Amino acid sequence: MGKPDFLPPASPANGPVTPLTESASSISLNPTTSTYSASNLGNHRQTYFDDDPAEIAADDLPPLYDEHENDAVPFIDPLAPAAGPAATGLTIEPFKRDARSDTVYYMDPRLDSDPKFLNETLVHLSQLPPRPFAQIRGTHTETRRKSDDKTEQVTVVDFDIEIELTHLLYTNIQDPTNGAWREMRSVGNLEKVRRGTIFATRAPGFGGSGGIIENGEPTVEEWCHRFCASRAGLKNMAFERRVTGWDWDYLKKHLERLVKDTNYRGHTSITFPVRNSRVEIYNACRVNQMRLTKWIEVMFMLTLMFLFAWPYLFFRTKRWETVYTEWSMSRQEPDGTGCMERRYTSMSEAQWYHMWARAIQKAVLERRQGHLDQGDVERADQPADQAGGFAGMVQAGVEAMGVVNRSFGWGGDSGSAGGSRFKFGRR
Structure with missing residues (x-):
């Protein structure tokens, strides 16, 4: 088949030849200086069509997908130990993983x-x-009245946030x-x-x-x-x-x-x-x-x-x-003076608390449920007026609700959500 005329010519550099008759050294992941616009895109498309016969030999057909099923790069856990002569356990696959008890068998x-x-x-x-987490959860109880005029106690989750400590x-x-x-x-x-x-x-x-x-x-x-x-x-x-x-x-x-x-x-x-x-x-x-x-x-x-x-x-x-x-x-x-001092792998409890306190308090007031990450720490330190447009309005509204909650209190146990119901009849 014909070759698109806008592709660069084959490079004489040494290396295995690619399907486009280019050497491997000519392929780069960096963006090229070529520009494509609406005016020349049609010309580029037309160059893909030629006058060669429609018959294609079996050797020229692209390989089937199932031929490359085993060519995928396996996932490599960055925290897993490197394979070596003593890493015999790498050859054993778990018989079972229990999600409820978080146990591997x-x-x-x-x-x-x-x-x-x-x-x-x-x-x-x-x-x-292991994967340690800090989990902060808040709930309150509501008494609700059902259709048959009976009441039931319902536990409402106000916030449920997790922060991973593995690093x-x-x-x-x-x-x-x-x-x-x-x-x-x-x-x-x-x-x-x-x-x-x-x-x-x-x-x-x-x-x-x-x-x-x-x-x-x-x-x-x-x-x-x-x-x-x-x-x-x-x-x-x-x-x-x-x-x-x-x-x-x-x-x-x-x-x-x-x-x-x-x-x-x-x-x-x-x-x-x-x-x-x-x-x-x-x-x-x-x-x-x-x-x-x-x-x-x-x-x-x-x-x-x-x-x-x-x-x-x-x-x-x-x-x-x-x-x-x-x-x-x-x-x-x-410590070099004959005394002992405590040293931490990464940071102390106080350092971690001061880094996350504002983000945690903001997530609690927003009634978040889910994981917090480094992005929440950065956003907690960002004033609401820096987020423009509709996002800034929403953020300002949420912060205003948080001010009201902190003023009057929130999340306490309550009675019937439907309020008082009066019955009229003979006493």
Whole structure:
């Protein structure tokens, strides 16, 4: 077929030839200096048509879409550890992800038979970060009258905002492998956890019963050996990612005061949930596959068979809750004068609060529901008169409503939304 006459001639530079007979070095992502206007666009279109025969050889046809289904670039998680000789866990796909409990389940024969492989998998999983959030929620109760003249209590959500704190776990987020203060640990002998048992208990010799008295605290490698060596028919190892180093009570008190300053009279709930924090590993067997299959779980619920299955699974499964990773947002370090000072990976609680206070208070007054990001911080510092046009009018109106709410109070529990209803008749 003919070649469009407005395309540049083939470059003599070395390199693989493109379908347009141009070298690879001649292709650029930068904009060219050529301009296209309505007057010359028709000429450009006409140059695509030529007088060659309509017959096209099979080799000249474009490839089918299904030939390139596997050519797509896979998604690369920027916070995931880089693949390497020790990153054996990268070869395992989760058996199930439970959105309700935010738990990821793994099941592979190598995980319950090869302690070295299990340890390498836990090391890989420890490098994946938890996702801490600050959640601020306000609700109030309304008494509403239904059509049958009965009343019901309805909970109304006034605001529900979330702010992600994951980036505060890193000193250098561009280097997620080495830019975080994390440490993989095993539980102490005095902690009450499941140690290959059904119920939580301390270590033998430290308040726990049964077994050989511990000589020191077992390491992560030792717990991996014990899990794989266990002859239990059903066994489970839980692995947690914990976030430490911030005074959550201090932050909660300041956020409660911030909401109260808006003269909000409803019920405020401030929590700090941590997502992507729990992994459970089951030994590979038919029973565990069934217990983690959704349709089987639903069937057992509908037929009430869970009344018999749940006690069996509970008392038959041996559980280990002995390994976790601690992600620190601060730590104590020497200051060079013989004293210790607290240093933070990114910022302190007070610094974070002062950066977000105005945006949070504005979102509360606007009755926002959803996530807040850096853009909300920037917009909170922008006066309403800088946003021109209709957007500025809306922003000014919202701020005016916020002033009224702060003056008279808002969000308190109320009675019947329909007001008083009078009935006339004999007494």
